[in-house]
Every structure is written in C-alpha cells, then in structure tokens.
Amino acid sequence: GQQVMQIPQYQHVQEGEDFTTYCNSSTTLSNIQWYKQRPGGHPVFLIQLVKSGEVKKQKRLTFQFGEAKKNSSLHITATQTTDVGTYFCGGAGSYQLTFGKGTKLSVIP
Amino acid sequence: KAGVTQTPRYLIKTRGQQVTLSCSPISGHRSVSWYQQTPGQGLQFLFEYFSETQRNKGNFPGRFSGRQFSNSRSEMNVSTLELGDSALYLCASSLSQLAEKLFFGSGTQLSVL
Numbered sequence: 001g002q003q004v005m006q007i008p009q010y011q012h013v014q015e016g017e018d019f020t021t022y023c024n025s026s027t028t029l030s031n032i033q034w035y036k037q038r039p040g041g042h043p044v045f046l047i048q049l050v051k052s053g054e055v056k057k058q059k060r061l062t063f064q065f066g067e068a069k070k071n072s073s074l075h076i077t078a079t080q081t082t083d084v085g086t087y088f089c090g091g092a093g094s095y096q097l098t099f100g101k102g103t104k105l106s107v108i109p
Numbered sequence: 110k111a112g113v114t115q116t117p118r119y120l121i122k123t124r125g126q127q128v129t130l131s132c133s134p135i136s137g138h139r140s141v142s143w144y145q146q147t148p149g150q151g152l153q154f155l156f157e158y159f160s161e162t163q164r165n166k167g168n169f170p171g172r173f174s175g176r177q178f179s180n181s182r183s184e185m186n187v188s189t190l191e192l193g194d195s196a197l198y199l200c201a202s203s204l205s206q207l208a209e210k211l212f213f214g215s216g217t218q219l220s221v222l
Contacts (some may be wrong), residue, residue: 033210090211
C-alpha cells in the first residue's frame with residue numbers, strides 16, 4: 001500500500017533559525033496536504049498542493065511539491081515560538097489520505 | 110459554523126470491553142474519516158465514510174468498525190479492547206470524498222487498562 005515517509009522526526013532550533021521538513025511517498029500522489037498540530041491540540045489544515053512542481057507561500061512558510069508528485073517539503077524561515085508543534089504531510093492517493101509520522105518542531109527562545 | 114464535534118473527550122476502559130465513539134461533522138460535510146494517533150505511529154487511517162457507505166479502510170483488525178448515519182454523523186466501535194488500543198482517536202470531515210481538505214475534531218483519548 002501507499003507509504004509516506006517524513007523526516008526528520010524531531011527538530012530543535014534556536015528562535016530565528018530556519019526549519020525544513022521533508023515528505024516522500026512510495027506512489028505518485030494526486031495532491032499533498034500539510035497540517036500543523038499544536039501540543040495538546042488536533043491537526044489543522046495548512047495547505048494543499050496539487051500541481052507538479054508547485055510552490056506556495058504563506059508568510060514565512062514555503063511549501064513545495066516535487067516534479068514527480070511523490071515528494072514535498074515545508075520550509076519555515078526565521079522560526080518563532082508560535083511555530084512550535086508537529087507538522088504532518090498527508091499524501092492523497094485515490095480515496096485515501098496517508099499521513100507521514102510528522103516532524104515535531106521545538107523552538108528555543 | 111460549528112466545527113467537528115467528538116464525544117466523549119476522554120474514556121477509560123478495561124481489556125476485553127468494547128467502546129463506541131461519536132463524531133458529528135461540520136454541517137454540510139458528507140465525508141467522515143477516522144484516524145488513530147499514537148506517539149510512535151503518528152496518524153493511522155482507520156476508515157472513511159461517504160453518504161453512509163464505507164469507501165475506504167485502513168489496515169486495522171475487524172475489531173474496529175464504524176458506520177455513518179443519514180445526517181452524516183458517524184460512530185466508531187472497537188470490540189474486545191486491547192492495551193495497544195490506547196490512543197487518541199481523531200475524526201475528520203470534509204465536503205466530499207476523502208483526499209480533500211480535512212477538518213479534525215479534538216479527538217477522544219482512549220485509555221485501556
């Protein structure tokens with residue numbers, strides 16, 4: 001079945017440093033979605049990428065979808081303490097959204 | 110617009126018992142999916158319902174079952190509970206079928222003793 005790998009599992013950064021998490025799927029995806037889960041909270045949708053090679057930005061967050069539609073990345077510029085949480089990618093196959101195990105981001109003030 | 114509502118918020122059961130969790134999707138959303146979240150395994154897909162029909166199922170044993178009612182509300186049942194079933198169970202709704210933007214509920218934290 002479809003598998004989605006996400007690295008790194010944990011990332012500790014100093015406030016102001018950049019952060020990147022990577023997502024790789026074993027199969028070609030129809031779209032990829034990114035979610036953020038704050039400690040003690042539930043996943044909240046951030047963005048959906050559909051097109052091959054697509055790049056989208058949300059303020060300090062940059063999302064990319066690979067040319068082969070099998071990989072994606074989330075880059076945060078100049079992290080802030082409000083960025084703390086776990087970031088999940090979800091790869092959409094036919095009717096299923098398969099999530100990576102997430103990257104837990106800690107920001108040291 | 111009210112978000113996705115899951116009840117109960119916390120549940121403590123013992124091995125061998127069964128449990129039913131409830132999920133009310135956002136009004137107008139017809140797709141409901143369920144996920145199990147554990148620290149080591151992340152978000153694992155259980156099943157998805159659309160218009161009262163199970164459209165997709167993850168790799169979980171038959172002890173895990175669900176259903177969806179005509180008003181799109183959904184229930185998930187776990188029979189013969191095992192210690193390993195302790196997890197946060199998240200329900201998510203979307204407008205159409207799975208693979209669209211998901212709106213998650215706050216989850217039900219199940220502890221099996």
